Amino acid sequence: MPYLSQKIKIEHTVYDRRIKLTPDDKELIKWLREEEEISYQKLANRFKVSKRTIIFICKPETLEACKKARALRGGTKIYYDREKQNETTKEHRQYKQYLKVKGLIKNITL
Numbered sequence: 001m002p003y004l005s006q007k008i009k010i011e012h013t014v015y016d017r018r019i020k021l022t023p024d025d026k027e028l029i030k031w032l033r034e035e036e037e038i039s040y041q042k043l044a045n046r047f048k049v050s051k052r053t054i055i056f057i058c059k060p061e062t063l064e065a066c067k068k069a070r071a072l073r074g075g076t077k078i079y080y081d082r083e084k085q086n087e088t089t090k091e092h093r094q095y096k097q098y099l100k101v102k103g104l105i106k107n108i109t110l
Helices: 023-035 040-047 051-058 060-072 082-101
Strands: none
Touching: 023 040, 023 051, 040 051, 051 060
8 A cells, every 4th residue: 555645746845855956056066166166076076976967067058968969869778676666666655754744744746
């Protein structure tokens, strides 16, 4: 039986664990790169993300070019371990249930 919290959307909120950089962080990265001339690698280490992520933030045209190239190749070719995916899904549902029980998220679906 699924959790009642399964249909609650937490995307783009402070509880969305996929987001590593806030919009303020992204603006700070752009500023540090342009004004302070800090290297991509040093920024990546400072914000605990990949160098490629920093490049995509500083050069959005590079991100768009990569997306177009991937579409030409036929999209993503990522294969995953089904058992690991099932375990991750279960853990995420339990996380949302925990947030709901603690009253941090409401039972609102978008």
